[in-house]
Amino acid sequence: MEKQLLPAMLECISFKVADTEVLIERHHVLSMISMGKNNRVNDGLKLTTIEELLGLTTITDLAEHKKSLLALSIGNGQLNLEVSDPVELVTLTAEKIHPLPILLASRIKLPSICALAEINNAMGIIVDPCKF
Amino acid sequence: MTSQEQTQQSTLEKILLKKQQAGVSTFGGGSNQVVDVNEKVVKLVIFSLGDQWYAFYGESISEILPKGTMIFFVPGCPPSLTGVINVRGEIESVINISMFLKLTESEQAESQNIVLLAKSPVMSSGVSVDKVIDVVDVPERIIQSPTNTLPDDIRPYVLDVLEFRSQAVTVLDVNTIFKDYQQGLGS
Numbered sequence: 001m002e003k004q005l006l007p008a009m010l011e012c013i014s015f016k017v018a019d020t021e022v023l024i025e026r027h028h029v030l031s032m033i034s035m036g037k038n039n040r041v042n043d044g045l046k047l048t049t050i051e052e053l054l055g056l057t058t059i060t061d062l063a064e065h066k067k068s069l070l071a072l073s074i075g076n077g078q079l080n081l082e083v084s085d086p087v088e089l090v091t092l093t094a095e096k097i098h099p100l101p102i103l104l105a106s107r108i109k110l111p112s113i114c115a116l117a118e119i120n121n122a123m124g125i126i127v128d129p130c131k132f
Numbered sequence: 133m134t135s136q137e138q139t140q141q142s143t144l145e146k147i148l149l150k151k152q153q154a155g156v157s158t159f160g161g162g163s164n165q166v167v168d169v170n171e172k173v174v175k176l177v178i179f180s181l182g183d184q185w186y187a188f189y190g191e192s193i194s195e196i197l198p199k200g201t202m203i204f205f206v207p208g209c210p211p212s213l214t215g216v217i218n219v220r221g222e223i224e225s226v227i228n229i230s231m232f233l234k235l236t237e238s239e240q241a242e243s244q245n246i247v248l249l250a251k252s253p254v255m256s257s258g259v260s261v262d263k264v265i266d267v268v269d270v271p272e273r274i275i276q277s278p279t280n281t282l283p284d285d286i287r288p289y290v291l292d293v294l295e296f297r298s299q300a301v302t303v304l305d306v307n308t309i310f311k312d313y314q315q316g317l318g319s
């Protein structure tokens with residue numbers, strides 16, 4: 001049987017939500033648009049906030065923090081996700097990526113959280129936008 | 133052996149014998165203890181949750197993490213799952229055992245939030261407790277079966293009970309706690 005090699009690196013888009021570092025694999029991201037000072041884009045566009053998807057409330061004042069819009073590929077569709085800046089591209093080595101601990105995996109209510117990652121001396125969550 | 137040595141030895145033996153006959157405890161007593169080195173002992177990690185003392189058997193605790201160990205929040209978890217810790221590159225969940233056992237708020241005062249790294253045959257996890265009282269070897273004979281008067285929420289998780297420093301200590305079962313927690317029990 002041919003031995004499958006694991007990729008040594010994973011490229012992700014990273015941003016913060018209420019002190020939690022959130023990472024999305026880069027291949028899901030179709031585009032990123034800065035929403036500018038008014039935090040507005042095309043009015044007709046259906047937006048979803050990351051806070052809504054993760055069930056978090058944020059005290060972030062919309063007027064103070066710039067936002068970005070991530071267009072994410074989710075299977076056959078697209079999800080327009082509003083996130084707070086800064087949004088960064090990070091490269092994670094395989095040893096910085098961890099599966100969910102058993103008890104956490106069995107109790108977590110958000111199937112989109114698929115792994116954990118060591119980032120900036122903290123633990124971040126890797127989310128799969130197809131499972132939001 | 134000279135007669136003087138014999139006299140000295142017998143005096144020592146007499147003293148030891150007298151103390152043993154007086155029923156001096158090998159554990160938890162005053163300064164005049166006599167230790168029976170042949171007695172079977174078990175290791176316990178004794179900790180507090182509020183004003184109650186609990187313990188895990190030493191074999192189920194692999195580490196007591198230093199105070200202030202960073203716990204990282206993970207969204208979507210029940211309130212009793214505080215987050216995750218990074219123990220030298222191994223990521224472990226952290227359970228708030230007070231919440232799991234449904235202890236009341238008043239019993240959770242003065243917490244130092246110490247995390248014990250607990251393990252069962254199939255999994256491991258951090259367990260946050262208020263304070264670690266002691267890690268001790270206690271004689272097996274002072275350990276007793278649990279009584280029927282224990283609260284319903286705690287009873288399934290109690291292995292044994294004992295008295296330590298004049299305080300009741302409830303020995304909890306890591307395996308059952310983890311198994312039930314995995315199956316969705318506890319808020």
